[in-house]
Amino acid sequence: MKISKKIIDNLKKGGVDFYLSVPCKLLANMIDILEKDNDVYYSAVPREEEGMGICAGAYLGNKFPCIMMQNTGIGNSVNAIVSLLQLYQMPVVFLISYRGTPGEPVGAQGGMAKITEDILQTLRIPMLHCSSENDLEKISTFSKHAKVVESPVAILCDFNLMKDDK
Amino acid sequence: MNRFDLLNKIQNILKDNLVICNIGLPSQELYKINDQSNFFYMLGSMGLSSSIGLGLSLSQNKNVISIDGDGSVLMNMNTLATIGNRAPSNYTLLIIDNGSYGSTGDQRTFTDENTSLKDVAIGAGCKNVVECSGDETANELSKAINDQNNSYVIISKINSGNVKIDPIPLNPITIRDRFRKFIGIIKYL
Numbered sequence: 001m002k003i004s005k006k007i008i009d010n011l012k013k014g015g016v017d018f019y020l021s022v023p024c025k026l027l028a029n030m031i032d033i034l035e036k037d038n039d040v041y042y043s044a045v046p047r048e049e050e051g052m053g054i055c056a057g058a059y060l061g062n063k064f065p066c067i068m069m070q071n072t073g074i075g076n077s078v079n080a081i082v083s084l085l086q087l088y089q090m091p092v093v094f095l096i097s098y099r100g101t102p103g104e105p106v107g108a109q110g111g112m113a114k115i116t117e118d119i120l121q122t123l124r125i126p127m128l129h130c131s132s133e134n135d136l137e138k139i140s141t142f143s144k145h146a147k148v149v150e151s152p153v154a155i156l157c158d159f160n161l162m163k164d165d166k
Numbered sequence: 167m168n169r170f171d172l173l174n175k176i177q178n179i180l181k182d183n184l185v186i187c188n189i190g191l192p193s194q195e196l197y198k199i200n201d202q203s204n205f206f207y208m209l210g211s212m213g214l215s216s217s218i219g220l221g222l223s224l225s226q227n228k229n230v231i232s233i234d235g236d237g238s239v240l241m242n243m244n245t246l247a248t249i250g251n252r253a254p255s256n257y258t259l260l261i262i263d264n265g266s267y268g269s270t271g272d273q274r275t276f277t278d279e280n281t282s283l284k285d286v287a288i289g290a291g292c293k294n295v296v297e298c299s300g301d302e303t304a305n306e307l308s309k310a311i312n313d314q315n316n317s318y319v320i321i322s323k324i325n326s327g328n329v330k331i332d333p334i335p336l337n338p339i340t341i342r343d344r345f346r347k348f349i350g351i352i353k354y355l
Contacts, residue, residue, distance in 0.1 A: 018225065041224060043252050046244035053214030054248070057186070057221025060206065060342070062351045065221070083210020084218075088342045 003165040004029035006136045007095070007157070011066055012040065014143025016093055018063035020044070020051045024070045026097035026162040031068075048073030052080035055092045064147065066093040071100070071116040071156070072109075081123060081152060089150035093143050094125075096156050103160035120154050131158045167300035168327035169262055170195045176260075176304050180205070183229040183311060184349065186219040188212075188238055190269030192262065194331045196233070203344040207334050213242035216259050220249055223257035226349060229311050230256055236263040236277040243286060246319075250291025253317035258310045260303075261319070266326035283321050292319045300324040 008030055011019075019034050019042045021027055034042035041063070045051040048069045055065035067073075074081075074096070085092055099106070100113025120127050126149070128142045129135070139155060146153040167175075169192060177200050185205045187193045193207040208215055216239065219232030239246070239261055249259060265278030277283055284297040294316050298306050303322040310318035346352050 018221075043248070045248050047242075050214070050217045050242055050245045050248065053211065053217025053242075053245070054221035054224075056211075056214070057218040057223070058225045059221075060218070060346060061222045061225025061349065062346075063221075063225045080211045080214060084208075084214060087210050088338045090342075 001029050001165060003133060003162060004033060007139060008033050010136055010139035011143055013140035015064045016066045016143055018058045018065040019068065020054060021068040022048050022051065022073055024097040027068050029165055048076045049080045052077050052085060056084050056090050059090045059092065066095055068095040071096050071098055072112045074116060074119055075112060085152045091146035091150055092152045093146055094152060094154040096154055097162060098156045098158050101159045103163055126153045128155045130155060131161055167324045169264060169268060169324060170329045172262060172300050172303060172322060172324055173199055176307055179304060179307050179311065180231060183231050184222060186215050186232045188215040188233055188235050191328050191331065192233055192235060194334055195329065197334050198331055204348045206345045207341050209338055213238045216249065217242065217245045220253060220257060223254050227256060232259045234259060234261050236261060236265060236283060237267040237275045239283055240275060246287050246290035246292060255315050255317055257317040259319045260307060261321045262324060263321050264324050264326040268326060268328050272326050287319045294318045297321040297323060
């Protein structure tokens with residue numbers, strides 16, 4: 001719970017006040033925290049691409065949105081990222097549980113893990129890779145950066161960082 | 167009645183509300199009829215008009231109308247479930263259902279065969295789902311906007327067919343900024 005709390009605290013410190021998620025067991029604690037938090041909006045959504053649209057609308061309405069998802073969700077969302085969020089220069093934070101990184105027990109997750117950073121690189125999306133607790137301190141500044149450059153940004157949280165966050 | 171006729175009939179209702187308009191011909195036709203800064207024209211991301219409007223309605227208090235199409239809703243049908251569970255009372259989804267992918271050359275959609283978006287919306291949990299003719303749409307849309315306590319999904323059954331039209335000349339940042347200025351978020355421009 002300590003890691004998850006630190007992530008949410010830093011996102012909030014960075015100004016993020018609108019949260020969506022497509023679930024992942026590594027995000028479960030963060031979802032629990034957000035469901036009890038009355039200061040920010042939180043909802044689950046069925047699919048990441050749809051979440052990109054809801055985040056775009058939230059930005060138009062003066063919220064600073066974040067969508068929490070597995071890295072697989074990036075694959076579901078490429079067109080919405082390019083032809084909506086980037087086309088209209090909308091700041092949105094992607095908080096990504098980085099499935100398929102070392103420690104991952106499910107072999108099939110390895111495929112998307114191998115290409116996740118290449119996709120984000122191709123999309124020219126700034127990345128913050130969090131592999132240790134110390135990295136989490138950078139989340140608030142990195143989130144603010146999304147607003148400054150008017151762009152989606154991606155925070156990747158490694159499997160091993162999240163897995164023991166009981 | 168086709169989409170252009172319908173947009174002409176409802177333009178007086180749209181003019182005081184925040185409108186998210188679907189990519190392609192719907193946006194181009196709306197722009198041609200009467201361009202306004204409170205119209206957000208989609209230039210990409212087919213399928214997401216309903217979702218963008220939902221996010222906007224959750225973030226501020228003004229009335230929001232998402233203008234979507236049958237082909238686009240079929241592409242992002244899961245958002246009807248989110249709308250059915252989360253839409254606030256300032257949200258109205260207007261699905262212009264002409265049974266056709268109008269912007270890509272009028273290929274038939276499944277609503278021209280077996281699929282009922284009304285039944286899908288009800289099954290997804292949407293309240294106040296109304297299916298109506300093009301002639302009835304202005305009245306139904308007015309009722310939805312004036313009801314301060316409920317969200318609506320209106321499915322307007324019209325004929326396919328398009329008018330000859332040019333792409334929208336506005337760049338995306340202009341569309342974004344003048345829209346946010348209308349809401350009162352930015353002061354410049």
